[in-house]
Amino acid sequence: MLGFGGGEMALAYLLCLLAALGCVVYGLIKWNDMGRYGEFLEAKIEWERKDRGLKEHLP
Amino acid sequence: MAVKIILALVYLAIVFYLAYKGWKETKEASDYMLAGRPMHPFITAMSYGGTFISTAAIIGFGGAAGVFGFSLLWLTVLNIFVGIFIAMVFFGKRTRRMGIALDAHTFPEFLGRRFQSRFIQGLSGLVVFLFIPLYSAAVLIGISRMLEATVMEGLVQSLGLAVSPALTATVFHWSLVGFSLLLAVYVLSGGMKGVSYATAFQATIMVAMMVVLLVVTYGKLGGLTSAHQAVTDLANLAPSKFKAGGMGGWTVGLDRGTPLCLTVFSTLVFGVGIGVLAQPQLVLRFMNVKSDMELHRAVAYGGFFVLLTTGVAFVVGALSNAVFVKSLGAVPVEGALAVLKDAVGLVVKDEGGRIVTPAISLVVGQGNMDAIIPAYVEQMMPNWFAALFLLVMIGAALATLSSQYQAGGTALGRDFYEMALGKGGEGREITLTRVGVGLTLVMTLFWAYVLPFGVIATATAFFFGLCASAFLPAYFLGLYWKGMTRAGAAASVAGGLATSLILTLFVHRSPASLLGLLEGPLGLAPGAGGSFTDLLAFVDPNLIALPVSLILAVGVSLASARIPEDHLKLCWRFIER
Numbered sequence: 001m002l003g004f005g006g007g008e009m010a011l012a013y014l015l016c017l018l019a020a021l022g023c024v025v026y027g028l029i030k031w032n033d034m035g036r037y038g039e040f041l042e043a044k045i046e047w048e049r050k051d052r053g054l055k056e057h058l059p
Numbered sequence: 060m061a062v063k064i065i066l067a068l069v070y071l072a073i074v075f076y077l078a079y080k081g082w083k084e085t086k087e088a089s090d091y092m093l094a095g096r097p098m099h100p101f102i103t104a105m106s107y108g109g110t111f112i113s114t115a116a117i118i119g120f121g122g123a124a125g126v127f128g129f130s131l132l133w134l135t136v137l138n139i140f141v142g143i144f145i146a147m148v149f150f151g152k153r154t155r156r157m158g159i160a161l162d163a164h165t166f167p168e169f170l171g172r173r174f175q176s177r178f179i180q181g182l183s184g185l186v187v188f189l190f191i192p193l194y195s196a197a198v199l200i201g202i203s204r205m206l207e208a209t210v211m212e213g214l215v216q217s218l219g220l221a222v223s224p225a226l227t228a229t230v231f232h233w234s235l236v237g238f239s240l241l242l243a244v245y246v247l248s249g250g251m252k253g254v255s256y257a258t259a260f261q262a263t264i265m266v267a268m269m270v271v272l273l274v275v276t277y278g279k280l281g282g283l284t285s286a287h288q289a290v291t292d293l294a295n296l297a298p299s300k301f302k303a304g305g306m307g308g309w310t311v312g313l314d315r316g317t318p319l320c321l322t323v324f325s326t327l328v329f330g331v332g333i334g335v336l337a338q339p340q341l342v343l344r345f346m347n348v349k350s351d352m353e354l355h356r357a358v359a360y361g362g363f364f365v366l367l368t369t370g371v372a373f374v375v376g377a378l379s380n381a382v383f384v385k386s387l388g389a390v391p392v393e394g395a396l397a398v399l400k401d402a403v404g405l406v407v408k409d410e411g412g413r414i415v416t417p418a419i420s421l422v423v424g425q426g427n428m429d430a431i432i433p434a435y436v437e438q439m440m441p442n443w444f445a446a447l448f449l450l451v452m453i454g455a456a457l458a459t460l461s462s463q464y465q466a467g468g469t470a471l472g473r474d475f476y477e478m479a480l481g482k483g484g485e486g487r488e489i490t491l492t493r494v495g496v497g498l499t500l501v502m503t504l505f506w507a508y509v510l511p512f513g514v515i516a517t518a519t520a521f522f523f524g525l526c527a528s529a530f531l532p533a534y535f536l537g538l539y540w541k542g543m544t545r546a547g548a549a550a551s552v553a554g555g556l557a558t559s560l561i562l563t564l565f566v567h568r569s570p571a572s573l574l575g576l577l578e579g580p581l582g583l584a585p586g587a588g589g590s591f592t593d594l595l596a597f598v599d600p601n602l603i604a605l606p607v608s609l610i611l612a613v614g615v616s617l618a619s620a621r622i623p624e625d626h627l628k629l630c631w632r633f634i635e636r
Contacts, residue, residue: 006311
């Protein structure tokens with residue numbers, strides 16, 4: 001198959017393509033997904049970051 | 060040559076500009092170590108991919124594919140599925156949230172704070188500091204082999220010098236030193252922010268170059284199926300000791316239960332494929348991400364990136380056998396090849412009184428698998444491509460090495476010296492980290508000098524496997540299991556590390572390089588296979604050490620005091636509502 005000497009290599013070759021395709025599909029489906037409790041927790045995280053940033057800049 | 064120099068100067072100017080841009084934005088210790096956290100998803104994916112996939116993967120593992128064939132593609136499958144999908148979706152998201160909750164700046168610090176243990180942070184830091192130079196050396200050797208091939212080609216063509224082992228060794232050693240100096244300037248001025256921008260830049264160009272490499276290589280052999288067929292047809296040219304060791308050709312699977320199969324799958328495929336999950340310099344990247352959304356998007360970019368880098372490198376590495384044989388035919392067996400002929404059992408024939416051997420990739424690399432991809436690019440690809448490819452590899456090496464030095468530096472300065480020993484103080488973090496970076500650089504150079512030929516893949520696999528055994532159970536269970544205790548984590552890290560090192564030193568028939576399997580007193584006799592205990596010696600130590608580490612993590616956690624509830628709430632405060 002595909003010029004390989006054994007089916008195992010053809011399988012590995014195709015699985016590489018499928019795995020990459022799977023990643024692309026997953027990424028596209030979840031493109032705008034903020035995750036579980038996304039916006040609520042992201043707001044908390046952002047607040048924490050800013051707070052730490054301000055503290056680090058204190059003299 | 061002039062084209063190469065001009066292109067190199069332009070490329071380096073861009074990379075250093077990006078490092079300078081990062082340096083200007085490096086204001087605080089946290090910036091230096093974490094690059095300030097928020098980053099664009101494309102930068103995230105490309106810098107993660109560029110740190111993950113480097114000259115070691117392209118040149119070292121691509122060369123291994125040149126020797127052992129398409130079996131290496133199983134590593135690409137794991138690189139994509141485990142190294143990108145599992146890593147980002149199941150590790151990345153939680154690491155980021157927990158890392159921010161704990162205000163962790165390094166991977167050892169993440170473990171230390173999760174388990175409230177200075178011992179874990181210190182030990183983890185020490186492991187990273189002591190062993191990451193071996194991996195860095197693999198990357199440094201990779202780029203130096205590429206520089207060596209380019210410079211030698213230039214010396215031969217421009218000055219008419221004769222190729223000799225002494226000249227080649229001199230060029231290689233100067234490449235090691237020169238590149239290390241370049242890197243020292245780059246890392247110590249840029250910090251991670253510059254590294255991230257530069258990594259993303261070089262990773263993008265790398266993808267384009269790899270696509271060209273693949274298309275041209277398939278083109279040389281008449282298309283996809285006929286190219287594979289051309290390599291299949293070379294099966295009878297495989298060296299006799301390879302056949303005896305379990306390799307029937309470059310396009311068939313390795314025979315099950317043979318030492319070669321155990322080594323390739325347990326060390327290269329499993330070690331690197333799984334070990335990626337606990338790589339300190341990669342875990343750090345998760346903590347840079349702005350939100351889960353960026354990680355989701357990075358999965359899409361990352362899967363594609365790894366396919367087009369390692370996937371292409373391994374395919375081209377395996378196909379290089381057919382291209383070399385088609386272009387060069389057979390070459391005289393003399394010098395290093397005479398030694399190689401006896402070591403691996405090269406196929407030879409008498410051609411008018413001259414002993415010749417088909418120019419398979421191993422022969423063109425003069426027995427050094429690390430030299431195969433550089434030789435292929437220099438000899439078989441157009442001149443302009445060779446120039447640009449060298450630059451891409453320089454960029455990849457700069458990015459990966461700087462991340463490794465950064466990880467080594469912070470491991471010593473912050474995790475071991477400051478946190479575990481309780482020394483250091485306010486304002487000394489950057490200085491201590493920079494001293495650590497310098498020491499990592501020196502140790503890397505040392506290893507690069509003393510390690511033997513064809514070592515890139517095994518050195519890389521050693522570090523990846525060690526990280527998996529020492530860190531993976533504590534890291535994974537720390538993310539998902541509130542019942543994981545401080546004692547369980549400490550036992551897992553120390554036990555996994557000790558098991559891995561003891562097996563490596565006293566049980567594993569560790570070849571200095573993969574070809575060492577076929578050489579010397581420990582080499583495989585024809586028909587080698589042996590008893591179960593004989594074969595056990597070829598199983599990678601980490602295939603045993605990782606389960607030991609996991610059992611210790613669970614067993615000791617179940618029998619020891621739980622982490623206080625308020626600390627668990629702190630760890631999970633950005634994970635649960």
